[in-house]
Amino acid sequence: xxxxxxxxxxxxxxxxxxxxxxxxxxxxxxxxxxxxxxxxxxxxxxxxxxxxxxxxxxxxxxxxxxxxxxxxxxxxxxxxxxxxxxxxxxxxxxxxxxxxxxxxxxxxxxxxxxxxxxxxxxxxxxxxxxxxxxxxxxxxxxxxxxx
Numbered sequence: 001x002x003x004x005x006x007x008x009x010x011x012x013x014x015x016x017x018x019x020x021x022x023x024x025x026x027x028x029x030x031x032x033x034x035x036x037x038x039x040x041x042x043x044x045x046x047x048x049x050x051x052x053x054x055x056x057x058x059x060x061x062x063x064x065x066x067x068x069x070x071x072x073x074x075x076x077x078x079x080x081x082x083x084x085x086x087x088x089x090x091x092x093x094x095x096x097x098x099x100x101x102x103x104x105x106x107x108x109x110x111x112x113x114x115x116x117x118x119x120x121x122x123x124x125x126x127x128x129x130x131x132x133x134x135x136x137x138x139x140x141x142x143x144x145x146x147x
Contacts, residue, residue: 011055015067015081019045023056023069031056031069033081046084053077057100070097070111090127093117 012022018037024030031053033046053071060066066087067079074093079086092111099112102123108130109121116135121127 010053013056013058013067015058015065021056021058021067023053029053029071031067031077031079033067046081048079048086054097055100057102059102059104061104068100068102068109070100072096074113076100076109076111090121092119092121092127 008024009022010024012020014020015033019033019035022032022034029049031046031048032044034043035045036043038045053069053075055070057068057070058066059068065081067081069077069079070092071077074091074095074097076090076092076097077086078088078090093113095117096114097111098114101110102108103110107123109123109127110118111121112118112135118133118135119129120131122130
């Protein structure tokens, strides 16, 4: 790995036997892709200094290899790892993305946010919101209830 100023890693994902992604949401956002079989540049094969975030989630289909990267502003940057660049940024919510998963059978992206909201997005219809849930409601006991 690259020597220099250390940054706290927010999340990482193993993309294949020898490739992994790491994201950081510190003062400057970073995303790194490393290939452990490459010696050049310490294995670093991609670095983005204007994108990075709190969570990363890979998605692989027959024609695509994407990496979804959520951040503190409720945005999700989508990287095409075959083209080695960010292809779009989605404004999903107003709060930090804290978790993300992909349901390939239903072509949906599920994202959880810091305020307890969970949203399901349709990946085949420009990521339109399909469903939205609140993990806690303001009614009920003082700690909040399941909505």
